[in-house]
Amino acid sequence: MTRGHQQALASGTPARGSVSIGQVLDELSPEFPDISPSKIRFLEAEGLIQPLRSSSGYRRFSAADIKRLRFILTAQRDEYLPLRVIKERLDALDGAAAQGAAEELLAELEDYGLIRRARSYGTRTLSVLRSAVRLGEYGVQPRHLRAVKAAADREAALVEQAVAPMSRQKGGREPALRAARDLAGHIASLHATLVEDGLTEAGLASPLPHPGTQPGESGEARGLRSASGR
Numbered sequence: 001m002t003r004g005h006q007q008a009l010a011s012g013t014p015a016r017g018s019v020s021i022g023q024v025l026d027e028l029s030p031e032f033p034d035i036s037p038s039k040i041r042f043l044e045a046e047g048l049i050q051p052l053r054s055s056s057g058y059r060r061f062s063a064a065d066i067k068r069l070r071f072i073l074t075a076q077r078d079e080y081l082p083l084r085v086i087k088e089r090l091d092a093l094d095g096a097a098a099q100g101a102a103e104e105l106l107a108e109l110e111d112y113g114l115i116r117r118a119r120s121y122g123t124r125t126l127s128v129l130r131s132a133v134r135l136g137e138y139g140v141q142p143r144h145l146r147a148v149k150a151a152a153d154r155e156a157a158l159v160e161q162a163v164a165p166m167s168r169q170k171g172g173r174e175p176a177l178r179a180a181r182d183l184a185g186h187i188a189s190l191h192a193t194l195v196e197d198g199l200t201e202a203g204l205a206s207p208l209p210h211p212g213t214q215p216g217e218s219g220e221a222r223g224l225r226s227a228s229g230r
Contacts, residue, residue: 018052018060018138027066032073040069048072048087052134055196055205062137105132108142114149155191159183 019027021037028035043049044059049068051059061069068090075081075089106125109115109132115125132142159180167176199205 018062019066021059021061024061024066024069028069028073031070032077035069035073043069043072043083046083046087048083048090055199062134064137105129105136105142112142112146112149114142114145151191155184155187159187 021040024040025035025037040049040059044051049065049072051061051065054060071090072083072086075086081089106115106129109128110117114132115128132145135145162183163176163179166172166179196205
């Protein structure tokens, strides 16, 4: 790794939760004048960065995302490296940097019941680990996720109870599996909507407009009315 790369990874960004793509451009364009929204989107499509998405679908970049972008742009500018080689270097750096932290985080996730102890881990465990890493960037620790795990267990039990009669029927295993996936999807959608509603009430999200609502028109007026008439 070149000195420029080391400086790129080590150079810090202001402590914050996440920023928009416009704020990323403001921060990086003095050093990399050719950066643009389309270039950032291309790097995402190529799998070199993975910014989070807000509830409304906008990209949100963490400090780690910006460091990663700076590393990529430095490699392109200073060594003219193709993206394939840059991705290989990033993967190697990720593996080395995450080795110790991942083991410690895995132990915490096991202690709080978010993953099961095992000699080897599959893709689902990796997905939980990745989510925990990203949540940790916002100060959310494994101990804070016990409520999420408890809610997921209750939802899984609800699905199991709903499809149990179907699964007991002859030849009912495949229909039960399909029904379980369908139910789980509806519950996940409902869960996301309820979380969004809670954030909206707390002033942390904008209410989603009702389909067909015109600009300036209240989505509430076009939606369902309360059964109580209130």
